[in-house]
């Protein structure tokens with residue numbers, strides 16, 4: 001489908017897509033999105049964000065099994081609550097908003113390097129500042145920016161994406177993927193050619209998120 005690709009067009013056309021066609025994603029498109037992501041800014045240009053493309057059934061199955069264990073444990077816990085129905089509905093709702101990722105043509109675990117030498121870390125070690133919980137802030141901002149660059153490039157290529165953090169809540173154990181122990185997995189990302197065209201979810205007016213003080 002041809003589309004306009006000005007900045008505003010990309011921003012307004014992007015939607016979270018949860019249903020995809022079976023069409024394979026050309027490897028060149030994946031590289032184009034990753035190339036866009038590496039152009040995102042990061043503190044001291046440390047570039048802490050990593051995209052793990054989960055292609056082997058071993059890596060996908062490991063995550064699915066881990067999530068299923070957590071889901072079933074929470075369902076069991078919910079049964080013993082005084083009012084189990086509400087908790088079970090919440091679990092089932094978020095399970096649906098997690099499980100679809102295993103049907104996406106491409107699934108990424110997106111992480112940040114655990115050992116980043118942040119400004120806060122340097123100040124802390126030099127004895128100039130108490131730990132203020134700022135150590136991971138730069139990584140979280142870098143992650144968001146990197147994902148944004150990746151996702152807008154996807155729109156330009158006619159692809160749909162969806163960020164997922166709900167699955168992390170179902171994981172029974174920390175999400176470790178063999179060979180990537182240095183990474184903290186912060187979200188999953190699905191990619192594929194869209195098989196749905198959701199309406200724009202209601203957005204706040206600019207005046208609601210902007211003010212002069």
Ligand SMILES: Cc1cc2nc3c(=O)[nH]c(=O)nc-3n(C[C@H](O)[C@H](O)[C@H](O)COP(=O)(O)O)c2cc1C
Pocket residue numbers: 014015016017018097098162163164165166167201
């Ligand atoms: C940090 C983050 C986490 C999200 N986690 C999930 C998720 O676990 N499952 C899901 O289906 N969508 C998830 N989403 C997508 C949001 O539901 C979606 O962005 C929001 O409803 C607005 O819709 P839009 O992206 O089409 O504009 C997430 C989005 C963000 C930014």
